[in-house]
Amino acid sequence: MRSSDYFEFFSQAKIMSGNRAMSNIPVELDGFDARKPLVVTSKEVTKAGLGKKFIRALYDSNVVIGAIFDEVPHYAGISQVRDLVRLFRDRGCDSLIAIGGGAAADVAKCVNVMVSADTDDILQFVGDNMIAGHLKPFIYVATSGSAGYEASNRATIEGRVIRSDFLFPDVICIDRSMVPAKNGDAVLEGAMVAFAQAVEAADMPNDNPVVDAYAHAAIQFICENLRKGIRSPGNKVSGMALANAAAMGAIAFSNSPEGTVHLISRSLARVTGLSESLCMVVLLPYSLELKLSKKEPFRGDLLLAMAGIEAFATTPEKERPRAALALIRQLLAEGKHYPRTLKDVRVAKYRLDEAAKAAAEEGDGRVDLKDCMNILEHAWEGTSILK
Amino acid sequence: MNINNYPEIRPKSKVIKKIYVWVMLFVFGRAFQAASRVDPAAKKEFAAMPADFCFDMCVLPNGPHMIIGKDGKGRIKYMGWNPMGKKITLWMKIKNLDAAILMFTFQESSCVATARDRLIVDGDIPAACGILRLMNLLETLLLPKLVTKLGVKRYPRWSQLPPARKWASRILTYIRIVA
Numbered sequence: 001m002r003s004s005d006y007f008e009f010f011s012q013a014k015i016m017s018g019n020r021a022m023s024n025i026p027v028e029l030d031g032f033d034a035r036k037p038l039v040v041t042s043k044e045v046t047k048a049g050l051g052k053k054f055i056r057a058l059y060d061s062n063v064v065i066g067a068i069f070d071e072v073p074h075y076a077g078i079s080q081v082r083d084l085v086r087l088f089r090d091r092g093c094d095s096l097i098a099i100g101g102g103a104a105a106d107v108a109k110c111v112n113v114m115v116s117a118d119t120d121d122i123l124q125f126v127g128d129n130m131i132a133g134h135l136k137p138f139i140y141v142a143t144s145g146s147a148g149y150e151a152s153n154r155a156t157i158e159g160r161v162i163r164s165d166f167l168f169p170d171v172i173c174i175d176r177s178m179v180p181a182k183n184g185d186a187v188l189e190g191a192m193v194a195f196a197q198a199v200e201a202a203d204m205p206n207d208n209p210v211v212d213a214y215a216h217a218a219i220q221f222i223c224e225n226l227r228k229g230i231r232s233p234g235n236k237v238s239g240m241a242l243a244n245a246a247a248m249g250a251i252a253f254s255n256s257p258e259g260t261v262h263l264i265s266r267s268l269a270r271v272t273g274l275s276e277s278l279c280m281v282v283l284l285p286y287s288l289e290l291k292l293s294k295k296e297p298f299r300g301d302l303l304l305a306m307a308g309i310e311a312f313a314t315t316p317e318k319e320r321p322r323a324a325l326a327l328i329r330q331l332l333a334e335g336k337h338y339p340r341t342l343k344d345v346r347v348a349k350y351r352l353d354e355a356a357k358a359a360a361e362e363g364d365g366r367v368d369l370k371d372c373m374n375i376l377e378h379a380w381e382g383t384s385i386l387k
Numbered sequence: 388m389n390i391n392n393y394p395e396i397r398p399k400s401k402v403i404k405k406i407y408v409w410v411m412l413f414v415f416g417r418a419f420q421a422a423s424r425v426d427p428a429a430k431k432e433f434a435a436m437p438a439d440f441c442f443d444m445c446v447l448p449n450g451p452h453m454i455i456g457k458d459g460k461g462r463i464k465y466m467g468w469n470p471m472g473k474k475i476t477l478w479m480k481i482k483n484l485d486a487a488i489l490m491f492t493f494q495e496s497s498c499v500a501t502a503r504d505r506l507i508v509d510g511d512i513p514a515a516c517g518i519l520r521l522m523n524l525l526e527t528l529l530l531p532k533l534v535t536k537l538g539v540k541r542y543p544r545w546s547q548l549p550p551a552r553k554w555a556s557r558i559l560t561y562i563r564i565v566a
Contacts, residue, residue: 018503023485027447058398060405060484062448067393083388090390 009210010165011251013151017174017244022054025097025139026061028171032137034095038088039068040108041099045143046070053177054099054141066093074275076106076157081122084111095137098169099178101190102147105140109155109167112138122157131164140169142243144181144233147277148193151250159270168254172247179239184230188335191229191242192281194249195222195331199284200259201252203299214252219305221245223331230334260359260367261287264375267358272347282342285332286375288325289385300324341382352376404488408446409468411491412453414564415444416465418525419455421563423463426556428524428548432517433463442477442518443470446487447507477510479518493537497522528557 016024029037045051051068058065067087072080088096088111098108110122116135117125125131140150149156151172154163181187195218202215221241229238253262264287265279272279300320304312306327315323332340339345342352356372378385422429433440441456454466454473466473481487486505489495497519500506508515523539527548536542 020483020485020489023483027482030448055396055398057485059401060449061398063398065396065398067390067395069393087388087390087393091395 004207004209007208007210009208009255010168011254012165012168012170013172013247013251014170015172015174015244015247017172017240019176020057021173021175022057022141022178025141025171025173026058026063028139029063029095029137032095032170034137035062036064036066036091036093037095037097037137037139038066038084038091038093038108038111039097039099040072040084040111041068041070041104042072042102043070044145045100045104048143048182050099050143050178053175057175066091072104072107074103076103076110076155078122078158081107081110081114081157082120085114085120088115095139097139097141098150099141100143101145101150105147105150105169106155106157108138108140110157110162112136113155113162113167122162123160125162125164126157126160128163129165130162131166133166135166137171138169139171139173141178142172142174142247143178144190144239144243145186146190146193146243146246147275148190148197148246148250148253148280151247153254161266165254168251174240174243174247176236176240179243180236181229181233181239184233185335185338187229187233187239187242188226188332188338189277189281190246191222191226192284192332193277194218194242194246195328196261196280196284197249197253198222198245199288199302200261201249201256202302202305204256204259208255211252211255214248214255216301216305218245218248218252219302221248223306223327226331227334257366258363259287260290260363260371260375263363263367264355264359264372267362268342268347268352268355268376271351271355271358274345274347278339278345281332282339282345283375283379285325285328286379286385288321288328289378290371290375292321292325293385303327342376342380343382347380349380352380401484404484405451408484408487408491409451412444412451412468414529415522415525416453416455416467417564418529418560419521420463420465421560422521422525422528422556424563425559426524426528427552429521432521432524433457435517436514437476437511439474439476440514441466441473441475442479442514443473443475444479444481444518445470446481446484475510477514477518478508479515480507480509481505482507493526493534496538496540498540525560528553528560 096108096112098105112135113125153165153167198215198218201211222245225238225241229242261280261283265276268279269276303320303324356376359372360369423433443454445452452468452470456466458464490500526535526538
């Protein structure tokens with residue numbers, strides 16, 4: 001294991017994972033001296049019957065659910081957050097629970113920031129470390145539709161990112177009954193976002209053994225369970241493994257600077273209106289190819305996490321990054337209907353330039369405009385960067 | 388947004404599960420008392436407990452409870468299900484009713500439940516370990532081998548619990564539970 005002169009790691013989240021994990025929520029809330037949570041979720045979750053499962057898990061407890069708001073759309077909007085703040089205050093709630101991924105978790109985090117700071121202006125917190133103190137207890141209940149950032153230290157509201165260590169959920173609850181997915185593509189997207197987060201976190205130049213531990217565990221879980229998860233999305237064992245991987249990937253990602261794939265995906269999503277997760281899945285192999293082509297190969301021990309000790313030991317050291325890349329391509333090929341290129345999702349080629357410029361600007365020297373353009377053009381065509 | 392569309396929800400109660408756990412705790416409470424009189428291993432284990440020993444096994448947040456303790460003469464006694472007015476020296480709190488069901492339907496052994504953090508122990512740890520050993524012994528005495536194997540970490544060998552002692556303790560414990 002590579003050692004480091006200095007590293008930092010922070011995660012305040014307690015992970016409760018397994019059979020009947022949700023039944024422990026009342027005890028956890030009691031530990032925070034909270035009794036009345038506001039539950040934020042989406043229509044997909046309630047339609048799938050997960051809302052009822054959640055309520056049933058709270059039977060025989062002293063918890064009173066302030067309200068279940070299940071109308072969060074696919075993006076987090078300011079007006080909705082304001083409405084929820086009003087609901088939170090009117091009902092006298094003291095904590096928040098988000099069920100399901102993506103916008104529901106973002107909305108819950110933003111509501112938490114506003115009610116804790118007692119303000120009506122969420123935009124003052126946009127940026128890094130703008131939140132001054134501890135927030136109200138926040139529990140995230142994982143479902144299959146993960147966007148990758150629920151368990152992280154960031155929230156996105158109307159395209160703006162709030163990043164603070166206070167935004168980590170206090171409890172991440174991964175219950176067996178909540179993780180089965182509807183279709184294989186949803187499984188692939190959620191898993192590959194976590195995979196991209198873990199790979200980028202593990203490949204950062206500052207060696208952080210704790211980040212490596214989280215990232216490698218996430219990669220291993222994904223590689224061992226993704227195929228089964230795609231073929232039978234209702235499988236609870238693979239669903240649990242992938243949900244755990246998503247949580248670990250997000251925590252590893254929160255403790256390392258954003259990599260190339262994240263920066264480009266965010267700007268591309270903003271420019272085109274596509275989901276950031278989809279952009280990440282498409283761009284990840286091209287970003288790794290670029291590293292290989294520039295002879296700055298990414299870490300070979302990625303292969304160890306992906307394929308196990310035997311494959312790692314029998315592959316010559318110089319060939320390990322290429323072997324890992326080939327495995328990533330194989331994993332992506334599992335999603336038979338999932339788009340492989342930006343052309344497949346009808347991104348206009350002239351918009352790539354705008355996205356590359358925005359990413360280079362946001363990267364603040366970490367990524368080069370030429371590299372961004374190179375990745376985006378190859379991802380659009382679907383051609384390999386390697387000669 | 389009309390906030391009346393999102394009403395407050397008070398979760399209900401799982402009545403059947405609660406009754407099942409209550410019955411199991413009642414039987415176990417009576418069995419603790421009975422085994423302390425008839426089984427030599429249980430006698431020895433209880434003899435090591437302090438004179439003011441009073442143990443409450445309960446399901447959070449509102450019960451049911453099982454209270455056993457030593458009376459004035461140092462004998463183990465089942466003290467019912469109401470902890471009010473009793474000086475409890477050892478609490479073993481099962482975090483929720485679902486966890487209690489997993490334990491008392493033997494889907495999870497007491498050791499696995501402890502390892503999975505389904506219990507909170509408040510009090511003397513050696514006494515709590517003694518109680519877990521006694522619970523394993525009671526399961527061995529009260530239940531058929533097939534079921535007991537699910538609930539205990541290791542089923543006792545003949546050398547640890549000879550059949551003559553097992554059957555004698557089993558019959559006497561059952562008689563004392565019912566009587």
